[in-house]
Amino acid sequence: MTDAPLVEAPADAVAGEVVLRLTDVVKTFPGVRALDGVQLEVRAGEVHCLLGQNGAGKSTLIKVLAGVHRPDSGTVEWRGEPVTFANPQAAMRAGIATIYQELDLVDDLSVAENAFLGHEPRRAGFIRRGHMARRTRQILGRLGHAEIPPSRMVRSLPAAGKQVVSMARALSHEARLIIMDEPSAVLAHDEVGNLFRIIRELTAQGIAVIYISHRLEEIREIGDRVTVLKDGRTTAANLPARDTPTRDLVSRMTGRTIEYVFPDRPATDTTGDELLQVRSLTRAGEFSDVSLTVRAGEIVGIAGLVGSGRSELLETIYGARRAESGTVRMGGRALRPGSVGAAVGAGMGMAPEERKSQALLLGEPIYRNVTLATFGRYARFGFTDTGKERAEADRIADSLDLRPRDVRRPVRTLSGGNQQKVVVGRWLLGDTKLLLLDEPTRGVDVGARAELYQVVRALAARGVGVLLVSSEVPEVLGLADRVLVMREGRVVREAPADELDENTVLDLVMAGSLMEGAPA
Amino acid sequence: MSETLPTAAPDRAADLPAQSPPVDPAETAAAGEKVAHGGATGRRLSWWSGDNGEGARRNLGLIGVLLVLVVIGAITRSDLYSNPDWVWDNTLTILKLASVVGVVTVGMTFVIIGGGIDLSVGAIVALAGVWCTTVATQNFGAGGMIFTALTVGLAVGIVNGVLISYGRLVPFIATLAMLVAARGLAAEISDKQTQISDNQFINGIASNSLLGIPLLVYILAAVVAAGWVLLNRTTFGRRTVAVGGNPEAARLAGINVKRHTLMLYGLSGLCCGIAAVMLTAQANSAQAAMANLYELDAIAAAIIGGTLLSGGRGTIIGSLLGVIIFSTITNLFAINGLSTEAQNMVKGGIIVAAVLVQQVQFRSFTQFLGRNRLTT
Structure with a gap:
C-alpha cells in the first residue's frame, strides 16, 4: 500500500522570507481605475491584513492575486520571481489559494470531493476514493477538525464547517499563501475564535495569510501587519497590526480625494408627522x-x-x-x-x-x-x-x-x-x-x-x-x-x-x- | 395623479416645489400624442411588433422560413402549385392542421413568457374532450358540452397554478404530474372507450366553413387575436412579461407574482378547453389518448417563435408562425409522399437550429451584461 505523502508545510518555507511583493500594480476597467498603484509585501508565516472601505480596491486586488484579473502594469513577484497568472488554476498551482466570501463549494458533493475538486487523485481515470478520503482526513486533522467526516455532504454543514472545507481545499493544493476575504462575516461570534486557531496553525507551518476584514478588533487580535488601501492606492504599508492607533488606521482609509456634493439641508425644520x-x-x-x-x-x-x-x-x-x-x-x-x-x-x-x-x-x-x-x-x-x-x-x-x-x-x-x-x-x-x-x-x-x-x-x-x-x-x-x-x-x-x-x-x-x- | 416632480438639475432643485407647476392634464395628453406618433428621435414601431422591435425582426425571419418552405413545395410539386385553386385549398388545409395546436400554443406562450412551462396541455385537452363527450354532458347540448370543456380546462389549469404558486412545486414537476394524472382520469371517465359525439353543432365546427374558410381557422384567428391583445395591450400581459423577465423586480414593484402565475396556468388550461372542443369536432369523438404529445408541439412552436424558455420574452405572432411552419412541413412531406419518420427528423433539426440561433443572441447579450458589470 503506497501512501501518498502527507500534506505538509512546504519544506523550504522560511518564516519571515518575503513570498509576495506587489509594486505599483494598476488595473483599470472601462471608466474605473480600480487599482491605481498598489504596494504590498507579504512574508511567509505572517497574517497580513488588508484594510479599506468598500470600493477601495480590495476585491480587485484579490482577483489579481487569484489569477482572475491580469494587472495592466506593475509587477507581482511570487517567491522572488515576477509572475502573471493566466487563470485561477495557474495561481492555485503556484500555491496561492483564495477563500472568497461566498464560499465556492458544491453543496451536493462530499467534503472530500470538494476539497479535491478539479484535482482529484486518479489512477487510470478512476478517482481513488479511499486515498482521497484519507488525505482529506489528514488535512482536516491538521486544521483541527478531524471530527468532520470526509464523506459528509457539504450541504449539511454549517457555515463554519463549510469554511473549514474551503481551507482544506486550499491545503490540498499545498498552498503557501491563503487569501481570506472577510472570513468572519459568515461566522457566529464564538466560531471566530476557532477560525483564529486554524489561522495560527497555518502560519506556524510557514503559510502566509492575507486577511481581509472590516472589524478592527479582529485585525488587532490575529494580524501581524496591516496594509491600508484607499481609492485603489496603498496609503500605508506594513503598519504593526497591534499597536497602530485606530485613529491612524481610519484616517488612512478616509480623507477621500473625491468630494461629494450634497444638497444643503433646509434651514428650518420642515419635517412633518x-x-x-x-x-x-x-x-x-x-x-x-x-x-x-x-x-x-x-x-x-x-x-x-x-x-x-x-x-x-x-x-x-x-x-x-x-x-x-x-x-x-x-x-x-x-x-x-x-x-x-x-x-x-x-x-x-x-x-x-x-x-x-x-x-x-x-x-x-x-x-x-x-x-x-x-x-x-x-x-x-x-x-x-x-x-x-x-x-x-x-x-x-x-x-x-x-x-x-x-x-x-x-x-x-x-x-x-x-x-x-x-x-x-x-x-x-x-x-x-x-x-x-x-x-x-x-x-x-x-x-x-x-x-x-x-x-x-x-x-x-x-x-x-x-x-x-x-x-x-x-x-x-x-x-x-x-x-x-x-x-x-x-x-x-x-x-x-x-x-x-x-x-x-x-x-x-x-x-x-x-x-x-x-x-x- | 398630477403632481410636481423633483428635478435633477442642481440650480433648479432648491426652489423646486414652488417652481415646477402641476402637470396640466391637457399637456400630458399632448405629450402622449407626440410620443405615440414616434417623436422626432425614435423609429416608428410596427403595429404588429407589440412595441418590441426585436420580436418584429425575428418574426420577419420566420416569415422568410415559411416562404422558403412554400418555395420548396412549389419546386418539388410544381404540378400542384400551378393550380391556384389547389394552392388556396392547401393553404386552408395547413391552417386547419395548425388550428388546434395553435390554440394550445397561445396559452403555452403566456406560461413560458411568465417563466413557467406546462407539460400537461395534451392531457388537459384529452380530459376536457372526454368529459364534454360523456353521455350525461351531451344531454345538455352543444352549449353544455362547450361549457364543460372550458370549465374542465380552466379548473385543471388552476390546479396546476395553485401547486406551482402556493405549493411551490417546480412547474416542470407539477405539470408532469398533471400530465400523468389527467390522462389517467380521462381514461377512467371514458372507460378507455372512444366516446362518439352525436352533437351536430359540435361536429359542424370542424366541417363547416364561412365564406369559404373553415370555422376552425376562425377560432384560431380569434384566439390569436385575443392573445395578442392580452399580451400587448393589457395589464395582464405587462405583468406576464415582468413576472417572467425578473420575478424579484416584479415582486418588489408590488406585483402579486403568485396570483399572476396562478392565472397564467388557468389561461393555459382554458386554451386547452377550447382546443378540446375543436379536436372533438374534428374527430366527432373523444378519447383519453387524444392530443398525444401536444405539449411538445406547443413548446417547440413557441420556442421556434422566439419565446425565451427562461421567460420574459416572446410574441404571440411568433408562436403562431412557429405552429404554421410545423404544419407546413407536415404538409410538404405529405404532398411529396414522404414518411412521417423523415418529417420528425427534420422537425427535430429545426427545433435545434432555432434554439442555437437563440443561444447565440443570448450569449452576446450576457457578454454585454458582463462588460457592463465590470465598469461599475
Whole structure:
C-alpha cells in the first residue's frame, strides 16, 4: 500500500522570507481605475491584513492575486520571481489559494470531493476514493477538525464547517499563501475564535495569510501587519497590526480625494408627522429589536457594513421579508407582514440593493421600467395606456435628466447611474410617501451621484420620507438628517447627522470600540 | 395623479416645489400624442411588433422560413402549385392542421413568457374532450358540452397554478404530474372507450366553413387575436412579461407574482378547453389518448417563435408562425409522399437550429451584461 505523502508545510518555507511583493500594480476597467498603484509585501508565516472601505480596491486586488484579473502594469513577484497568472488554476498551482466570501463549494458533493475538486487523485481515470478520503482526513486533522467526516455532504454543514472545507481545499493544493476575504462575516461570534486557531496553525507551518476584514478588533487580535488601501492606492504599508492607533488606521482609509456634493439641508425644520413607525422588528440571524421612525420630509440614514442586517431590515420593512416579531406602521396603520403589496398600497416604494437582479427588466424599454409599479393606474378596464405611460415616463426622464433620453430604448443600454434614476423615478409616479433606498449610488459615477442626491433632497422637501441605507459613510452623513448606525443586526447609535463625523461612525460600524459613549 | 416632480438639475432643485407647476392634464395628453406618433428621435414601431422591435425582426425571419418552405413545395410539386385553386385549398388545409395546436400554443406562450412551462396541455385537452363527450354532458347540448370543456380546462389549469404558486412545486414537476394524472382520469371517465359525439353543432365546427374558410381557422384567428391583445395591450400581459423577465423586480414593484402565475396556468388550461372542443369536432369523438404529445408541439412552436424558455420574452405572432411552419412541413412531406419518420427528423433539426440561433443572441447579450458589470 503506497501512501501518498502527507500534506505538509512546504519544506523550504522560511518564516519571515518575503513570498509576495506587489509594486505599483494598476488595473483599470472601462471608466474605473480600480487599482491605481498598489504596494504590498507579504512574508511567509505572517497574517497580513488588508484594510479599506468598500470600493477601495480590495476585491480587485484579490482577483489579481487569484489569477482572475491580469494587472495592466506593475509587477507581482511570487517567491522572488515576477509572475502573471493566466487563470485561477495557474495561481492555485503556484500555491496561492483564495477563500472568497461566498464560499465556492458544491453543496451536493462530499467534503472530500470538494476539497479535491478539479484535482482529484486518479489512477487510470478512476478517482481513488479511499486515498482521497484519507488525505482529506489528514488535512482536516491538521486544521483541527478531524471530527468532520470526509464523506459528509457539504450541504449539511454549517457555515463554519463549510469554511473549514474551503481551507482544506486550499491545503490540498499545498498552498503557501491563503487569501481570506472577510472570513468572519459568515461566522457566529464564538466560531471566530476557532477560525483564529486554524489561522495560527497555518502560519506556524510557514503559510502566509492575507486577511481581509472590516472589524478592527479582529485585525488587532490575529494580524501581524496591516496594509491600508484607499481609492485603489496603498496609503500605508506594513503598519504593526497591534499597536497602530485606530485613529491612524481610519484616517488612512478616509480623507477621500473625491468630494461629494450634497444638497444643503433646509434651514428650518420642515419635517412633518411621523410617517413610518417600526417597533422591535426582529428576524433571527439578520437583525433584532430594531425600532425607528421616519417623519414626512425627513431623510433618515442607516450606516452599517455589509452583513450588519441593514438591507435585510429595509426589505422587511417593505414586506419583501416577513418579520418574526415586531410591527411596521405607516401613518399609524399596521401593515400586513410579508406583503409588498400592502407596503406599496400604503405608499412605500423601494430602490433595492441589486439594481439589475432586483429592480429592472433589462430587456424592456425604459418607460415600462419606470411604470412597472404604476402601469395599472393608467390602464382602463385592464387595457394599458402606453401613450400615457410614455408621457409620464418622459416627464420623469426630463425631471431626472435621463440620458439617453428616448424612453423606448431598452433599460440595459443605460449606464448604472441612469438605471438608478429609472428605479428611483418609478416611485416618483403615483403617490409614494416613503422611499426606501438601499445603496442608491452603488456603481453610479460621481456626476450622477450628485444628481441623485439632489433628487432625494427635493423629494424630502416635497414631504416624502426617505430611509436610506449605504455603506458609504460620507453619503449617509451628507444626505441624511438623522443617522442610525447598525452593527451585527442592532442599532448601536442614533443621532442627528450633524452631531456625527465619519471617523466616529466608521469606528462604530467596525466595533473599534475606542469611542466612548456608544451603547454596546 | 398630477403632481410636481423633483428635478435633477442642481440650480433648479432648491426652489423646486414652488417652481415646477402641476402637470396640466391637457399637456400630458399632448405629450402622449407626440410620443405615440414616434417623436422626432425614435423609429416608428410596427403595429404588429407589440412595441418590441426585436420580436418584429425575428418574426420577419420566420416569415422568410415559411416562404422558403412554400418555395420548396412549389419546386418539388410544381404540378400542384400551378393550380391556384389547389394552392388556396392547401393553404386552408395547413391552417386547419395548425388550428388546434395553435390554440394550445397561445396559452403555452403566456406560461413560458411568465417563466413557467406546462407539460400537461395534451392531457388537459384529452380530459376536457372526454368529459364534454360523456353521455350525461351531451344531454345538455352543444352549449353544455362547450361549457364543460372550458370549465374542465380552466379548473385543471388552476390546479396546476395553485401547486406551482402556493405549493411551490417546480412547474416542470407539477405539470408532469398533471400530465400523468389527467390522462389517467380521462381514461377512467371514458372507460378507455372512444366516446362518439352525436352533437351536430359540435361536429359542424370542424366541417363547416364561412365564406369559404373553415370555422376552425376562425377560432384560431380569434384566439390569436385575443392573445395578442392580452399580451400587448393589457395589464395582464405587462405583468406576464415582468413576472417572467425578473420575478424579484416584479415582486418588489408590488406585483402579486403568485396570483399572476396562478392565472397564467388557468389561461393555459382554458386554451386547452377550447382546443378540446375543436379536436372533438374534428374527430366527432373523444378519447383519453387524444392530443398525444401536444405539449411538445406547443413548446417547440413557441420556442421556434422566439419565446425565451427562461421567460420574459416572446410574441404571440411568433408562436403562431412557429405552429404554421410545423404544419407546413407536415404538409410538404405529405404532398411529396414522404414518411412521417423523415418529417420528425427534420422537425427535430429545426427545433435545434432555432434554439442555437437563440443561444447565440443570448450569449452576446450576457457578454454585454458582463462588460457592463465590470465598469461599475
